[in-house]
Structures are given as C-alpha cells and as structure tokens.
Amino acid sequence: MTYKKKNQIKNGEKTRRDFLNILLSGGFIAWVGAVVYPLISYLRPPQVEVVKVNSVNIGKITDMDKDSGKIIKFGNDPVIVIKLSDGEFRAFSASCTHLDCIVQYRKDYGQIYCACHNGRYDLHGRNISGPPPAPLAKYEIAIKNDEVTVYKPSA
Amino acid sequence: MKETFNKKIYNALNERFQLDNLVSFLKHKSVPKYRNTIWYYFGGISLLLFIVQVATGILLIMYYKGSEDLAYESIKFINAKVSFGWLIRSIHSWSANLMILAVFVHMFSVYFLKAFRKPRELTWYTGVILLFLSMGFGFSGYLLPWDQLAFFATKVGTDIAGQLPFVGDFLLKLLRGGEDVTGATLSRFFGLHVALLPGVFVVFLSLHLIFIQRQGMSEPEDWKNKKESEKTTIPFFPNFTVHDLLIWLIVINILAILATFFPWELGPKADAFVSAPVGIKPEWYFLFMFQSLKYIPAKVWLIEGELLGILGFGLAGLLWVLVPFWDSKTPKGKRNKIINYVGIFAISFIIIFTILGYLLD
Known part of the structure; x- marks a missing residue:
C-alpha cells in the first residue's frame, strides 16, 4: 500500500482519510440522532385524558348568599360563580386573561378583581381597568327545581 | 480562517486560565502499557455508567412521584404512557447494575495490581467510599418503584441494619422513618437517592479523580527497578483517551442491547399485608x-x-x-x-x- 503525500493529492480527489471522516462523522450524527430523538419525545409529556365536563351542579339557590362569589371546579378549569344582590347568578371563567391568575368577586368594588396585577372586570366579565386584554369567557347558568347548574358556553 | 478562529479562542482562554499548563500536563501524562493495561479501563467504565445514571435519573425525576400512593403508579405511567419511558427506566436499572459490576472489577483489579500502595492510599479509601455509596444508591433506588420485591428487600435490608449492637434500633428508625417500612421510608429513600447520595458521591468522585490526575497512573510492581527508558507507556492523550472512548462505545452498546431486549420489570404493587413471594x-x-x-x-x-x-x-x-x-x-x-x-x-x-x-x- 502506498500513501500519497498531501501535496501529491489532486484537487477534488477523495482519499481514504476523507472516506473514513465521512463514515465516522456520519455515524456520529446518526448516533446523536438516535439519542436526541427519544430524549425529546420523552420530555414531551404524554396527553393526560381529562374527563370532559359539560355541566357542573353547584347546589341549591339558597346555598350562596346574595352579593357573593365563589370559585368552582369545572373539569380542570376554575370558574367563578357570582350571585348578584338581586339574586341573579352569573358565571365566568376565573382565569384572568392577563397572566392566568384566578380572579375573585370583590363586594366592596362590586366587580371581579384580579389580585395579581389589579385587573378589574365588570359583572358581565368585561375588562374595564388594569392590564387584562380581553373579557372573561362567559359560562351559562340554568336553574331547575332550585338547583343551580353551570354549563359550558355552546361554541 | 477556521484555524485562526480556534486559535484566537484558545489564546483568549489561555490568557485567562493558563491552558498551556493543562495541555503540557495532558501531553506528559502516560499510562503503562503491559499485559494488565486492560484493567486500567474499568475506572473509566464506572465513570461512564455513573454519568448515564445521572442523565437518566434526571429524566426519571421528571415523571416519578415519591409517595406511597403515587410512586408505583408513576412508574407504570413512565413505562406505559411516556414515549421511550420504558427505555429510560430500563437503561437506568441496567446501568445501575453494570456500574456496580464495573466498580467491583475496578476494585479487585486495583487490589491485585497493588495500586493501593503508597502514595495512593487515599485514592483507595475514596474509591472504597464510592463503592459503599454506589451500593447505597442501589439499595435506596431499589425501593423507589414501590413494588413487592422492593418492599421486602427494604424490610430485610433495614432489619439487618437494626440488628447491629447499640446503634441498631436508632439506625432502623432513622432509615425507615418509623417502626415499619411505610411511605415515610419511601420519602427518606427518595431524598437519599436523589439529593444526599449524589451530593456526597460527587465530592468523593472529584477527590478520587483529582488524586489520580495529581499522581499519575500506578505502575506495575516490578517496574520499580526499571529505568525510565525501559518502561513502555502510551500517552494518555490522545492514545489512551481514544481507547477509552472506544470501550465506552462498546459499553453503551451492551447497555442499549440489554435495556432494549430485556426491559426492566415491575412487579405487583407493594402491600404491607401480603406474604413475601417465594424465592425472593x-x-x-x-x-x-x-x-x-x-x-x-x-x-x-x-x-x-x-x-x-x-x-x-x-x-x-x-x-x-x-x-x-x-x-x-x-x-x-x-x-x-x-x-x-x-x-x-x-x-x-x-x-x-x-x-x-x-x-x-
């Protein structure tokens, strides 16, 4: 076997060394791929199936005081239910549209309030002051035989 | 162009961290070459497997839940739901066993080659501590899936510790977090396995490696009277390092084959009111x-x-x-x-x- 010296190799000619380099670096890249692909798939959390909730019963009309609000679990989502001073029920998504904090009903303001950054919504869920960029999503209320049920708004 | 760019980076770093010393150190470091050179690779293999343990362990923590109610279910979740979860867990378990094996081989080879003799006593002692810590890793990690085998293994293991004179009772309660193996034990073992042991291990591992770098490789006994010119050595860098890498590659392949074709099993969930299985x-x-x-x-x-x-x-x-x-x-x-x-x-x-x-x- 004779090896050509460096200066004897013509331009563009492939040498044994080039071949090995391609083989090794190709193999290395393939190996990295074989490690990185499972790694990234592993890190992506699998979809956890959540039982789909379409309605939640929150008890009798009399269970809630007038002029008060409470947070209920609607599947995985927090929902704020407000009983106005005239006895009317309203429900909104309780996740602030600003940065996802959970809002509360403030009797003293007569408004929905987000404590994180002083966001305020009126009692129709409209953002009226502070940073929230959008209104709270509305949920529907149905009252049957004095039982209050919160419904997901029909899309 | 590329050459000068690398050179520039090197010079900039060299100016700040005196890399020249390191480079000349690496150039002079050598490994004795004789019939027993093969044994010199087992420390490196142990190190590789430890790195695999750290990497896969970090991945497992992302889904593992260390509590009595959730531990077993979370392992099932990793095995069944997470993409390649079974593989990561299998690698972690296999690599743990191979690491203990490599550490044992490393220890016995150091022992028979008398590499523990002066001036390397402290390297030996730190190595022994690393062996015990590795076994501690094995023992504590074994409980974490919270299956029946794990439960009884921990019962027996902690019971043995409890039989020691004077300190036994204290040790037993310390390990179990109470009188019996319960969720409290699981919490303690989880903490040991992912926080305390890794921290202590890294300290002793660093000492162990620093000692080796400082003193160089141990030479065989009968080289004592040889002249420098009669000793056959190979440079640590790049020759020994390349061999090392090749062996690491082989070990990684063995590990991959074992983990893929013999995925680690998960027994039935631990239950304090079920008899120990026969042949445990x-x-x-x-x-x-x-x-x-x-x-x-x-x-x-x-x-x-x-x-x-x-x-x-x-x-x-x-x-x-x-x-x-x-x-x-x-x-x-x-x-x-x-x-x-x-x-x-x-x-x-x-x-x-x-x-x-x-x-x-």
Whole structure:
C-alpha cells in the first residue's frame, strides 16, 4: 500500500482519510440522532385524558348568599360563580386573561378583581381597568327545581 | 480562517486560565502499557455508567412521584404512557447494575495490581467510599418503584441494619422513618437517592479523580527497578483517551442491547399485608452476604448467629478497606503473596455464594 503525500493529492480527489471522516462523522450524527430523538419525545409529556365536563351542579339557590362569589371546579378549569344582590347568578371563567391568575368577586368594588396585577372586570366579565386584554369567557347558568347548574358556553 | 478562529479562542482562554499548563500536563501524562493495561479501563467504565445514571435519573425525576400512593403508579405511567419511558427506566436499572459490576472489577483489579500502595492510599479509601455509596444508591433506588420485591428487600435490608449492637434500633428508625417500612421510608429513600447520595458521591468522585490526575497512573510492581527508558507507556492523550472512548462505545452498546431486549420489570404493587413471594432474593451484589447468613446457625455460643455474620462481614470489609495499612511488604518492594491469597479467597467466596444464592432457594 502506498500513501500519497498531501501535496501529491489532486484537487477534488477523495482519499481514504476523507472516506473514513465521512463514515465516522456520519455515524456520529446518526448516533446523536438516535439519542436526541427519544430524549425529546420523552420530555414531551404524554396527553393526560381529562374527563370532559359539560355541566357542573353547584347546589341549591339558597346555598350562596346574595352579593357573593365563589370559585368552582369545572373539569380542570376554575370558574367563578357570582350571585348578584338581586339574586341573579352569573358565571365566568376565573382565569384572568392577563397572566392566568384566578380572579375573585370583590363586594366592596362590586366587580371581579384580579389580585395579581389589579385587573378589574365588570359583572358581565368585561375588562374595564388594569392590564387584562380581553373579557372573561362567559359560562351559562340554568336553574331547575332550585338547583343551580353551570354549563359550558355552546361554541 | 477556521484555524485562526480556534486559535484566537484558545489564546483568549489561555490568557485567562493558563491552558498551556493543562495541555503540557495532558501531553506528559502516560499510562503503562503491559499485559494488565486492560484493567486500567474499568475506572473509566464506572465513570461512564455513573454519568448515564445521572442523565437518566434526571429524566426519571421528571415523571416519578415519591409517595406511597403515587410512586408505583408513576412508574407504570413512565413505562406505559411516556414515549421511550420504558427505555429510560430500563437503561437506568441496567446501568445501575453494570456500574456496580464495573466498580467491583475496578476494585479487585486495583487490589491485585497493588495500586493501593503508597502514595495512593487515599485514592483507595475514596474509591472504597464510592463503592459503599454506589451500593447505597442501589439499595435506596431499589425501593423507589414501590413494588413487592422492593418492599421486602427494604424490610430485610433495614432489619439487618437494626440488628447491629447499640446503634441498631436508632439506625432502623432513622432509615425507615418509623417502626415499619411505610411511605415515610419511601420519602427518606427518595431524598437519599436523589439529593444526599449524589451530593456526597460527587465530592468523593472529584477527590478520587483529582488524586489520580495529581499522581499519575500506578505502575506495575516490578517496574520499580526499571529505568525510565525501559518502561513502555502510551500517552494518555490522545492514545489512551481514544481507547477509552472506544470501550465506552462498546459499553453503551451492551447497555442499549440489554435495556432494549430485556426491559426492566415491575412487579405487583407493594402491600404491607401480603406474604413475601417465594424465592425472593436481594439484588445480586447483596446476594453473597444474604446467602452466607443462611448457613450460620441461629446461636453460636451466646451470640446470635445473624449478628455474628453481620459483624463478621463488617470486620472482613474493614480489613479489606484497610489493606494499605496491613500490607507492609509491598511498599518495601517485596512480593506480598498473602494479599493475593486474601483477594482470591474474597472473589471465590463472593462467586460461590452468589451462585449458591441463585441455585438454592
């Protein structure tokens, strides 16, 4: 076997060394791929199936005081239910549209309030002051035989 | 263009961190080349497997839940739902076992090559501590899936610790977080496995590696009277490093094959009110001790047999660890055959009792 010296190799000619380099670096890249692909798939959390909730019963009309609000679990989502001073029920998504904090009903303001950054919504869920960029999503209320049920708004 | 760019970076770093010293150090570092050079790779293999353990362990923590109610379910979730979750768990379990094996081979080779002799006593001691920590990793990690085998292995293991005189009762409660193996034990073992042990391990591992870099590779006994020119060595960098990498590649392949084709199993969930399954055994690296305890009669004179066995192993272990102290011949350049006999006895004992443990119930 004779090896050509460096200066004897013509331009563009492939040498044994080039071949090995391609083989090794190709193999290395393939190996990295074989490690990185499972790694990234592993890190992506699998979809956890959540039982789909379409309605939640929150008890009798009399269970809630007038002029008060409470947070209920609607599947995985927090929902704020407000009983106005005239006895009317309203429900909104309780996740602030600003940065996802959970809002509360403030009797003293007569408004929905987000404590994180002083966001305020009126009692129709409209953002009226502070940073929230959008209104709270509305949920529907149905009252049957004095039982209050919160419904997901029909899309 | 590229060359000068790399050069520039090197110069900039060199100016700040004096890389030249490091480079000349690496250039001069060499490894003795003779018939036993093969054994010099096992420390590196152990290190590789430890790195694999850290990487896969971090991945497992992302889904594992260390509580009595959720641990088993979270492992099931990793096995069944997470993409490649079964693979990561299988690699972690296999790599743990291979690491213990590599550490044992490393220790015995260092022992027989008398690499523990002056000036390398501290490297030996830190190595022994690393072995014990590795076994601690194995023991604590074994409980985490919270399956039946794990539960009983931990019951038995902590019970043995509880039989030690004076400190036994305290140790038992300390390990279990109460009288029995419960969720409290799981929490403690989880903390040990992912926080305390890794922290302590890294400290001793760093010392171990610094000692080796500082003193260079141990040379065989009979090189003592050789002239420098008669010694055959290979440079640590790049020759030995390239060999090292090649061996790492082989080990990674073995690991991948084992983990893929023999995925680690998960038994039924631990239940404190279910009988121990027939033929239950500890992990293989504890098996020789477990098996030999079975042969000791319940009472020897006035001492309980079990306790005698445990103390015996403790004493033997201590003598083994302290070998640099009682080996007075080797440092003087004489052959110390007793060392070899003791080592051969230890290996035969471990192998015979491990086999017995597997063959007999």
